[in-house]
Amino acid sequence: MLSFCLRRRCFSTGIQQIEKDGARILRIVKKRVDERALLTSQLSESMSTPEDITRLKQLKESEPIQEAWDEWAKTREALHETTALLEDPELKSMASEDYTMLSNTLQELVKTRFPAILVPPSRTAHLSALMELKSGVGGSEASLFLGEMLRMYLRLAQSQRWKASVVSESALDGGGVRDAVVEVRGPGAYDALRFESGVHRVQRVPATEQSGRVHTSTVAVVVLPLMEEADAQQEELYSMDDVKIEVMRARGAGGQHVNKTESAVRLTHIPTGVTVAMQDERSQHQNKRRAFQILASRLMEAKLIREMAERRASRRNLVSSADRSDKIRTYNFAQERVTDHRIGLSLMNLRSVMEGDGLQDFVAALQRDNEETALEDLLAED
């Protein structure tokens, strides 16, 4: 009998624990549900005044939160009833099964469903990514590692069914790549890869090193949202009047006098001072198109950063937005370990990160961390 009481106390503590853990999010959901009730009470009898129409629209939009809340209330009620049944020795075993199921549902509501409804969906979810890799300190060893990173990302793209293409690459005679630009096309590519932006550090004994001394080299990665012409227009990123288009290098008399390939183009977005130079393509028209795409991608990134800053403006000093110069990850070959410094995640299988599915674990963990941060932002507004 004594053991039974203990278990019961333990069960009710379970409900309290869920409510305590989810107190802040439950408070927000409750607030939204109360707002709905207020809106409903404000509707006129005819339900057709202009104010009504706005209210009905708002009610429609917040329906999912109401539904989830109703489910919460229903499940909570059922849980209380089940708790009573636990005292009946005949029904005990069946009831405890229900009890587990119902508590799981409550847990799931608090941990997943409520946040999913409250946190607005990513507005960049449909965007592809433009990824730039540049070797930093470490000379040719950095370039060798950059080549390996390039293959790592191409492999990731393949496993995610994104279409990756290297649009420019300066390969070195002695092996390795000094810098490269990769287009990764496919929905979700930007949202997954954006957290790769930053400085990646490699620690190993270079193949060329005779003395066996460990070198530290770096590769800088910048990931931009790839803006197609339609996306750029929709976001109203720039007006053509604000973009100065310059052709680079003189052509002498030009025209029939010259048949040298001279297609480099530079764009300057005057209000922001952002400049883009492009010479990888064989015609001016193609270079101009590519340059405009990169300009739009850079302006979009700036816009996203600005929006995030505005959202967080009310928060004190919690802003930890990654600076491009921040060291984000270390690949330590001697210890076979990859560590992401932002989330403190280490994987002990370096080879699986470079050549297998290990990188996906980092990508997923960083996305999860981002979602949690978004939720924290939301809770902080409360």
Added chain:
Amino acid sequence: MASSFSRLAATLGRRQAALELRWLKAAQVHAPLEEMVSRRVAGEPLQYILETQPFGPLTLKTRAPTLIPRPETEDWTIRLAELLKNTSSKRRRKVLDLGTGSGCIPLLLCELLPQGTLTTFGVDQSLLAVQLARENAELTGFSTDEQRNTFSAFQASFLDPLFPQLHLGLEPPFDVLTSNPPYISWNEYLRLPNSVLNYEDPKALFGGPDGLDFYRAIARLAATRGFLSPDAVVAVEVGDGQAQQVEEIFHSVARVNSVIWLDPWDKQRTVVVWLQPVDASHSRRFISGESGYPQ
């Protein structure tokens, strides 16, 4: 043997060599890389080695000795397409390109204007050019389908006094007349870079002692009754420093309005002529910035 890169860099400079090596490696050409590099080092234009040149959104075939499409021509053709888009026409427009070479000008107009609104023609005295232009029409899909814009090329000399009467299928009046005629003068011809002088057709380059012979012929044709429709527009590319003289040539044969367009390097590159005096407000709508009304 030195690496491909160092061989190219010795003649082109490192920056250009790096770019060109990448394009050579990516080229859909059967020749081995070493051989392509040797041709390039010997001075052959890259466009002949790669056998293609992007022109606006198109990729056109290039083959010696037919003139390689230039970025200046690409720029003004895109601008002319914008101008034609902004001035509507009730009927399907007829375009004639004189000295069409690879066919680049009419083909780019076909690409950029709404489908089914253009019938374009090109003439060239060179059979090799006409063949290449026809291949390009085929390649870009503007050769036969009447639902789309079309381009046909004919072998003809527009200096011929009987032009175009002798040529079946070339029926005036035309609504748009374009040309990138040979405009290099005698003095300049001898100073051309080897990649032009030794590889491109002299007949596509040499424009008579002062480089202006072909503009006189074009202006005469344009002024011939019935050759152009009343609201026709003429656009001709000119060499560095020739724009004003070419404008004068047109003004000497008819009462016309004209403007000069600058190329991306700020050179006066294209003379655009309207046969009929156009209403100033009407014309200003599509003539931006650097207009140069004479008189």
